[in-house]
Amino acid sequence: MKYIITVITFVTLITFASCGRNRRPAEAVVRTAKIDTVRARGGEQSAVYPAKVQTEAEATLAFRVAGTIARLPHAEGAPVGKGTVIAELDARDYRVQLAATEAEYNQVKAAAERVMELYRRGSATKSEYEKAVYGLEQITAKYNNDKNRLADTRLSAPFDGYIRAKIRREGEVVGAGAPVIALIGKGGWQVETNLSARDYARRHDFAGFDAAVSTHAGLSLPLTLTELAPKGNAGQSYRAVFRVSDTRGVPLAAGMSAEVTVRFRPAQDTVCEIPIEALFERNGQPCVWVFVAADCPLTARPVIVGALRSDGRIAVTGGLKAGELIVVAGVHAIKDGMTVRPLPAVSATNAGGLWE
Numbered sequence: 001m002k003y004i005i006t007v008i009t010f011v012t013l014i015t016f017a018s019c020g021r022n023r024r025p026a027e028a029v030v031r032t033a034k035i036d037t038v039r040a041r042g043g044e045q046s047a048v049y050p051a052k053v054q055t056e057a058e059a060t061l062a063f064r065v066a067g068t069i070a071r072l073p074h075a076e077g078a079p080v081g082k083g084t085v086i087a088e089l090d091a092r093d094y095r096v097q098l099a100a101t102e103a104e105y106n107q108v109k110a111a112a113e114r115v116m117e118l119y120r121r122g123s124a125t126k127s128e129y130e131k132a133v134y135g136l137e138q139i140t141a142k143y144n145n146d147k148n149r150l151a152d153t154r155l156s157a158p159f160d161g162y163i164r165a166k167i168r169r170e171g172e173v174v175g176a177g178a179p180v181i182a183l184i185g186k187g188g189w190q191v192e193t194n195l196s197a198r199d200y201a202r203r204h205d206f207a208g209f210d211a212a213v214s215t216h217a218g219l220s221l222p223l224t225l226t227e228l229a230p231k232g233n234a235g236q237s238y239r240a241v242f243r244v245s246d247t248r249g250v251p252l253a254a255g256m257s258a259e260v261t262v263r264f265r266p267a268q269d270t271v272c273e274i275p276i277e278a279l280f281e282r283n284g285q286p287c288v289w290v291f292v293a294a295d296c297p298l299t300a301r302p303v304i305v306g307a308l309r310s311d312g313r314i315a316v317t318g319g320l321k322a323g324e325l326i327v328v329a330g331v332h333a334i335k336d337g338m339t340v341r342p343l344p345a346v347s348a349t350n351a352g353g354l355w356e
């Protein structure tokens with residue numbers, strides 16, 4: 001009996017000793033951490049924006065004088081050539097005014113020419129001569145103005161194009177400068193979009209542009225930047241206009257939806273960007289936890305930081321390289337020598353983690 005008790009006691013001691021040897025210290029427990037890749041500032045090599053196809057020539061036309069619309073001879077969608085009359089006002093009053101001014105002009109001109117001839121012969125004073133010249137210049141200006149006003153009762157197309165819309169109708173009274181007809185041009189095409197403030201700041205790194213039209217998926221049209229607004233709108237975006245360099249046989253039409261791809265040159269500097277949450281302070285120095293592999297202890301690395309962006313990322317000008325891995329969440333709960341494993345990505349088909 002004494003021998004059996006001794007054996008049981010010995011086995012129990014060995015078992016407890018074995019459990020003690022296999023128990024992992026609390027500090028060695030492998031935690032799960034969110035890992036992110038350090039990327040170069042402006043590391044994105046392209047950006048895509050929704051856009052609209054427009055004609056290079058487009059105008060809303062108006063009369064320079066007021067009156068009643070007498071004729072709008074062309075239907076909406078009709079082609080018109082440059083110089084074609086596309087709208088006319090009732091010019092009756094302007095003709096009457098011109099006729100009266102012309103009669104006055106002829107009278108003043110004849111009288112002025114007589115005074116000038118007398119002055120040349122020495123039979124008129126200089127004061128009479130200057131008065132005659134001034135009177136002739138005054139009536140000439142009025143006569144030319146009335147001729148122009150009569151001509152302005154006819155509205156002509158400034159370029160080859162199509163009648164996009166008739167804004168007013170025959171019989172309506174319109175004021176000077178009131179829109180009457182919208183005209184779109186033939187031939188050249190352009191694409192218009194709005195760039196973000198971030199990409200506008202990288203405008204010196206633009207490398208190229210192309211557009212994909214909704215009606216021809218998979219086909220890219222080369223673009224040339226022609227306009228870039230120097231001031232942003234209320235939404236902090238910047239209007240950009242691109243000319244379609246080659247339509248490649250695609251039948252474009254104004255108003256078509258498109259997507260503009262803006263390509264950038266690779267960044268030449270060594271500035272990186274990381275989430276602000278990845279930083280912690282040690283001895284007054286900003287640091288990050290650098291991740292190498294799941295079985296390697298984390299190391300704290302001092303970094304030099306720069307400006308903080310509005311999206312919560314901060315520039316790092318020293319201490320990190322693009323492509324390195326760092327911990328980006330819960331950094332204050334990590335200790336030196338701790339190992340972590342990357343947080344697994346959420347499955348697109350098991351977003352809630354309901355299936356194992």
